[in-house]
Amino acid sequence: MFEKIASFIVNKRKAFLVFFILAAVFGVFSSSWVKVSDKLSDYLPESSETKQGLDIMDESFTTFGTAKVMIYNVDYDRALEVSKEIEDIKGVSRVDFYDKSDKDYENKDIEDYYKNFSALYTISFDDVESSKLVQDAIVKVRDLVSPYDNVVYTTIDKDDAKDLNKDMKVIFVLVIIIIIAVLLFTSQTYMEILIFMLTFGIAIVLNIGTNFIFGRISFVTKAVGVVLQLALAIDYAIILFHRFMEERRYYKPKHALIKALAKAIPEISSSSLTTMAGMVALMTMQFQIGMDLGRVLLKSIIFSMLAVFAFMPALIMMFEKQIEKSMHKNFVPNIEVFGSGILKLKRIILPLFIVITVGGVILSSKTGYIFDVNSIESDKKTEYLEAKEKIEEQFGRSNIMAIVIPKEDYLREAALLKEVSNIQGVKSVTGLANIEVGNNGEYVLTDSLNPRELAEVADVDVDLVKAAYRFYALKNEQYGAFMKSIDSYRIPIINMVDFLYDQIEEGGLDIDEDTISDIVDIHKSITDARKQLESEKYSRILLIWDKPLEGEDTFTNIDNVQEIAKKYYDEAYVVGDSSSDYDISKSFGGDNLRISIVTALLVGVILLFTFQNAALPFILVLTIQGSIWINFSLPYLTGENMFFLSYLIVSSIQMGATIDYAIVITSRYLALREEISDRKKVISRTLNEAFPTIVTSGSIMAASGFVIGNITSNPTIASLGKTLGKGVVISMIMVMVVLPVLLYTFDFIIDKTSFSRKINEEENKREDEEENIIITES
Template sequence: MNKLCEFVIRYKKGVIITFLIFAVFGAFFASIVSINYNMTDYLPEKTNSTTAIKIMENEFKDEIPNAKVMITNVTIIEALKYKEKIASIDGVKSVNWIDDVIGIDTLTTTPVEFLDESILKNYYRDNNALFTITIERGKEKSTVNSIYELIGKDNAAAGNAVNTALSQKMSYSEVIKAFEILLPIILIILILYTTSYIEPLLFLISIGIAIIINMGTNVFLGEISFLTQSISPILQLAVSLDYSIFLLHSFNEYKEEFDAEEAMKLAMKKSITSIAASAATTIIGFFALMFMRFGIGKDLGLNLIKGILLSFISSVIFLPSITLTCYKLINRTRHREMIHKFKGIGKNLLKINTAVLIIAVIVSVPSYLAKSNVEFVYGNGSAAKASRTMKDAVHIEKIFGKENILVLLVPRGHTDRELKLCYKLSDIPHIDSVISYVTAVGAQIPAEYLPKELVENFYSNNYARIFLYTDLPEEGIETFKTVQTVLNTAAEYYNTYYLAGESASLYDIKNVVSKDTKLVNLIAVIGILIVLLLTFKSIVSPLLLLFTIESAIWINLSFAYFYGKTFNFIGYLVISTVQLGATVDYAILMTERYLTCRKELESKYAMEKTIDDNLIAILVSGAILSTAGFILALTSSNPIVSELGNLLGRGTLLSFIMVACVLPALLIHFDTAIQRTTLYRIFNVYYRKK
């Protein structure tokens, strides 16, 4: 540690230059990192829907459509011309319409009223043509813009690819917007808390450089998810800003007796342990995400772990260097202390501690039960309500109804069995029509006598493709029940079968993450419990701390149940780990200071002093993290990110309340048990008896 301190102080200018160089490279590499907006890409490779998608990509010329375009007031011939123009747009891999089902000759020579109504209604109604389109991944934004230019404002485009294009357009700008709002608020909070106008800027520069470097290192991962891009920088800032505050707080205490360099050495030695412990609890919470089978957990968890480690390194190496370099400027910009310690608040809080503790215990039980019964959603989130995307989706649904396509793949070569399966599938509720070779062309007509393009729409060398048109939403109880029914029906006729489509993928996500949820929470709790046991060398106090934060999490998550709302499973997983890992630091700080004071004072007076001296520090940290959450919710148009922001903001406030009001009561009421179960006390009693 001494060598690190001496190195930082001796080579402070070199350290600053090195970090700045890394930041420049980080900013460049961050700009070229690919962003993945498709949640289904993070499913395990061997899930049914993932296998179906791979088969479609390898054996069929057309993949599953991910967009719809509706052209109004057109004839069949005009619609075919539009199809050609859409197909020619860069990024459009395929365009499917009724001519791909019944053949273009039949379509152009047969009057509309004589066409099969069960097939026609999915493609052409009241002079409105509906095309299903496959847009190449990664090109959604440019391709959708070109489609808009072609179809104009009177026609409509909707679907996952269109939603993705909107997200691509808004995600980067929304992150910038969030920082534009968040940074001034954090600066104001820090200026009120510190005694210099420059110190808050140094805090933000230190963590800001760590964020830039972290985002740049993602270039080695190849790509990151849109969720990681949206929330990781803000979470890293809000969670790790405390590290800088801890260091400079110690520095300001020592510089009253020592010169600047000696004061920094002492501050680094004193604070690095507490900073490391704080970082460790946060990292464990994020590390739990790495155990998810659903890849989004690894993507987000790894990014946040890197971010916390880089923030830690920046706080103990870069921040001391730039602080000493700017020391004279810091002194010239001193101001009086604007927020004083809350003298007397400890005595007032302890007057109500027993009542608050009873209320907390009573509320925690139904909250735990409620959060366990919240319904999740598993999709990527819909488009912003005020956007053209949402309006177009409503327009299409108004004319063609709700349409959700599933694609069933079964082995080729059994036309009789395929026909029986199609008849059985058509009897399933919510399936409007079943389109396959045997239903659209006929089981008796050999494929050799038909155009190759028509046959390839239904058959590959190994598989037959059956399209199921449903009136179901993308997800929900009824949707998942139907998906399971389709799979069960296919199992009656074939040993091998695969189901693709947005609902099929979401069904697999649901099954995967239902197990991930329990595992992630268990690992996070056990990991942090171990850290607490090592920190306090006590059996009782870690359990009290965990109850304090976990009950705040239960109450936070129970809001959705009591308000009759659902929330995205990602919000549940992330907040369960982030709120635990980030806000348990408040409980650790409160408990450590209490145990220190307890050596000299009775429990009641020790707690009064602890609250008076430390509540303001916890309040500042909580205010920053909570503000970050609410601003994330305010600035994001993506429902997943917005929902997560609300959970983070509300959860931090609840954790602060529990630490300020409930934890003191627990520590006082269990004071005797804590003293008796502390490791050194147990050893002393044991050897005394011997």
């Protein structure tokens, strides 16, 4: 069957060549259709409170742009002048700084704004951060503070995707150089390198160009997808080409290619299943970033196989003469001595493996995990993270949260605001029900005042205010106000300002220009506040505290806030980076267990059918799982915390991809033990023959991981790269050192648990019984 398929592909190779080229052209254009999400919170489970709260906030509220700016080596008077200059910039609505001319300066501590000759400004803008007004304003702010030593901490002009794409271009070039260098060392002919690059170039373009079918992908997937596709699937091209070179010794090129392809299709397909199993396990995560990355990488593996099966044969036939001319000496050393040495140390290696693996299980369970991108320690930092760290170092932490509640009555909201403000570590709480008005801040915006009280607050003639109150009662058909004295009639300040502004707009009020200007200014401030704090159905409360982004103390305080909010409202959401981290931490344990079990089971079942043996799946999975446990115990040993996403993604990729190295060795071992009776020679030959494949694929994947980890400034991608690089190196060592000892030591168990052996024994037994019957009858 496979020879018929191979013959069809080779005979129709020109048609396949044209098809793939046209598909690649389409992929180049369709790649621009793919939307990229740069927030991990977009992938929270729909059932999580943070996700529900975020969706409500996106639909119901407007979030104006903000920025924190710190300048160094400046005296207070000059710092105050700078704050005034920033406030004069078009698009800036407010600059929060310590100023004795402000009415609320007595409630401020100067050290929150100025200390050690450093000044901190908290800037609020007039519109959302994506607007041209705010984009222009932040440029002017940066220009204004440029003469000083400064840092600017804002998301207004933060472009992670742009920075990451710039990094990934450098990384991609370096990875290509690494691949070429490795292939030069392990190849048989220089031409195969070009064939591999063209094959995977097509596969990459097809994968990127079809990502639009998912609507959007995460920045994590976009960044690492190409490099991982190269590292995960380079084996496929190597297998086919090496098969072709073997068959070429006995057949003419076309017939050799058919023979090679017929053998390679089932071999590559079965090898890819274990990698796919890791991607499928990743897709079972509750945190949907796993689904996003898993399905894109799964698709990349399929496209890589198709390119190797249907596109690469055309290239091989096209460059067949150049393949012959560019043959070179094999640089891969003979390592049969290494195999013999491993067996001599088997009495040390096996107990050491047990000790290290058990230690890995224990220590990896003690490894601390972090769930916020900004908590990752990375060698290369973005301007955003550097600014954040420097401001926190000088002025302490400032963690922002939001409480989203139904819009009901202001008295209940005020009670909630008061209780939340008493939580330890809370620096400020802002809602419509606690925005102060008046010279001394004796009232809040939602307080209900009588005419005399409002006249005192607004510094307006009381008779004018009484007239406005009567007009308000008449317009709102509240005739009870006329039955009693108008002096006792109370109206919320916020409602009265809205009413007066509407009457001014309609020309229904005859008052002086100064009062009209004051009302218009107050109404604008209230409107801006409402856009951010109140919608038709919901209210939002902003909470600032000095807690770290994550940790037991922070998560306990989130529970306290939720408990208080639920006491006043049946529906309440606590939203922010910390609550997102908290939700992720709660799903992490389940995702971790699910990925480990699903990956091990799928890989085990594939190995069971591949080798037709009950013991081998256990030996191979244990070898790679041991590598994973060792990899994830390293952070504990070095006193570091591990980013949760690195653990979940790398654990599935490390099992799904590096199990191939164990399969290569085991397959060679089983084949050679049929030809050679001396098991020691079998192990030596096995390692020598498997070494080129393992060192090619493993070194490419490990080097790619380390390059990603050390080049990119994105902490998420850097953490993934470093963890993957270390994991692949550990897996390579384990399959080259420990697996041969396991195969040699447990050879008798492998022999007894072979399905083919049992079938042969049953057939022999049946033949003996039939022979005995014949003899008896005779």
